[in-house]
Amino acid sequence: MDEQRLSSRELADLVNRAVGEITGRIGGLDDSSIRAWRSGRVRCPKRVQLHALELVSGLDASALGFVRRTRLPALTPHQEPPVERRTLLTAAVSAAAAVAGTSSSAPASPRRVSMADVARLRQRFTDIIASDHRHGGQTSIEREAARLAAEALTLQTSGAASQRVRTNIYATAASFMSSAMWAAIDGRRFGDARNHLRAAAELAELSADPAITFRIWSHAGTLFRYQGRSAEAAAANDVARGLSLTRRDPLFASLGLARHAAIHAAAGERQAAKRAFGQAQEAMARAGRGEVRPVWLTAFYDEAEIHSLALSAYLTLGDWATAEAHGHRCLAVLRPHMHRSRAITTARLARAQLEQGEAATAVATAMRVPADSAAHHPRVVGMLDAFGHRLTQIAPGSAHTASWQEFTTTKGHAQ
Structure with missing residues (x-):
């Protein structure tokens, strides 16, 4: 508690x-x-x-802290035991999602739930998004998002509400769970991310909200891509891209294409990746600027994000020069609040430079990664560890390698 x-x-x-x-x-x-x-x-x-x-x-x-009085009966076949140890609220939200529609069984309450309650929850979601862009991947973000999802579901049984209000509550709960899922993905806690995916998908279905459904399955594609499961990544991302929303709004179509390009790269499909990135940029150019879109989309997806995904994709393909070019373009247009993205892009850029034999430039770039991200963000920590290992392979005993080792030791970057 x-x-x-x-x-x-x-x-x-x-x-x-x-x-x-x-x-x-x-x-x-x-x-x-x-x-x-x-x-x-x-x-x-x-x-x-x-x-x-x-x-x-x-x-x-x-x-x-309890001692059983007698042995409990086994779960009946329709009850699913936890496959992995879940956090308290991840399991609770999954259970709540399954029964939240039975609010008539709860004690009567004179309170009426309104869109004002939904608006207050959505402000909390905006706070989660801001925290994610600043810190990213932290268990504290994951837990808070899951807690807020449960809080949203509690509203369903706290009083009477219209169908419009109820579907909006489910959509908000799904939004929180998708953020918990993303925090787990970003922090490389893939087992937790899969649990959150199940809960988020159930809530999204109850909400019938295409935008949050897109976000969840697009994240699922990224989860599978990080796990090296390219076929499943493509299938998950296809669920997102197949929504009618992508035909109505080119910005959603652009994000789906850009992430699919990264999936093509993970599968070694160079030409397909290049073509998809081109299509993503064309779709973004068609996207109207005055459209009302979810905060989670407008807070991060822009030209910089396309270049960030391209940087990652071309690193995977071993096209170091193209990767470096996208890295520079990303940093040139990256918005100031994107602290986590700046750290990740800088670490990837350093790797692209190193693989081209530019050890001095690469080390200087890597040293620009903010100390907080270098020490605490799981993805960045892994990237810099890999950078140091590769630097030792390429330039063993060099002054650049010695400089990097001294830097990571004195700055606390070494893990």
Whole structure:
């Protein structure tokens, strides 16, 4: 509860929903029930409550501090046990998404949920986006996004609401889960990212919102690409590109094409990658500037992002000179708030220069990566580790290698 910032009432609501999944009837726990567990006044919850708590938290009874009275019955075939240990709220959001539509089973409440509640949640989503662009890949961002998704779903049972409000709440919850998913991808926590993908996809389907559906499956394509699963990456990205939204708005089409180009590169398809990048730039040129678009899209996707993806793609293909050219173009037009993107682009640019035999220039470029990203962002840390290893291979014993080693030691970049 402390880690996930849950009140006794919030945890009771989550366990009640999980009880509903097991028995078909929402549980009747309240905040006093949780306080009784925590104080030790109740030595162990009832069997079905303990079972529900285990499903929600991903922990067994002993890890939660309880001793089973008797052995719990096995899960029935339709109940899916956790494949991997999930964070509390990742599991909770998945459970909540499955039963949130049964709000009529919850106690009656005089409160009416409105679009004003949705607007407040969307402001929190804007804050998550800003934090991601500044820091990226951090578990704190992932957990906060998952917590806010659960908070959004709690609104579904907190009072009466119109269908429009309910679909917007689902879309907002899906947005938060897609950000949790992206933070896990960016931080190379791929198992957590897959769990978030399942929850986000369920919520997006409930919302029927094509924009957030696009974001989720486009992220899924990136997840599979990072894992070296090019066929699945292409299939996931095709789901995003196949939405009617991409035919209505060239900016969505452009992003889908640019990410598909990177997937082509990962599969070694040089000409297909080049063609897709060209199509992405053409689509961006057709995109109207006055269109109303989601904040997650407008906050990052522009010409700089196309060059960033091209830099990554041509590094994968071993076309170092073309990669370097895209790296310089990206940095030239990158917006000031894109701190994480600047660090990643600079690290990739250094690698492109190094592979062309320009050790001195490459080391100078690598030294421009901000210290915070170099020490704490998982992707950047990995890139700089690979850069140092490759530098040692290309120029062992050189003054440039010695300079880099001294720099990483004194600046704390070395991991």
